[in-house]
Amino acid sequence: MDLILWRHADAEDGFPDTTRKLTEKGEKHAQLVAQWLKPRLPNNLSVLVSPAKRALQTADAxxxxxxxxxxxxxxxxxATVLAAxxxxxxxxxxxxxGHQPTxxxxxxxxxxxxxADWSMKKGSIWWLSNRIRQGEKQTILRAVISPEFL
Known part of the structure; x- marks a missing residue:
């Protein structure tokens, strides 16, 4: 299995939290990451998105x-994220x-x-895979991409 964790891109400040929209910078970053992802994704893909406006706009890219x-x-x-x-x-x-810090x-x-409270930059992805090697379950970090490097 491949699991790609994609933090929503840069969003406006505001309230209520779930209605905050992406900034112009956030829209650009979401597009850059989406362009990087598209040719690398397998055909068997599911995309699950937080209902927050900024997450939906990120996924729309x-x-x-x-x-x-x-x-x-x-x-x-x-636990809920991994179960989903x-x-x-x-x-x-x-x-x-989804969101930081989750x-x-x-x-x-x-x-x-x-x-642990690791930091994940806005708009970035962490691509993980799992495998069994010599009878041992392993998690592999395949890629970490921040939009600033695309």
Missing amino acids: LTSKYEIRKELAPGADV AGWPSAKGAVIIV LARAAAFLLSGEE
Whole structure:
């Protein structure tokens, strides 16, 4: 399974939190990351998105074929995010478009075995895979891409 954690791009300040829209910079960054992702994604792909406006706009840069999942809203916990993705047994790839600190905490858990307050830049992706090697389950970090480098 491939799991791609995509933090929403730069968004306006405001209230209520779930209605905040992407800034012009955020829209550009979402497009850059989507352009990088498109040729690399497998055909068997699911895209799960937080209902927050900024997450929806980020996902729109990639596709209109996604599932809005309320359990991915700001404040979601790591276990809920991983369960929504079907980690580690889902077939193909799953993209989760969501929020900090949840996505970075999920990456920390998958890579180190413990939730930790790692930082994940706005608009960036962390692409992880799982495999079994010599009878041992492993999580592989395949890519970390920040829009500033595209």
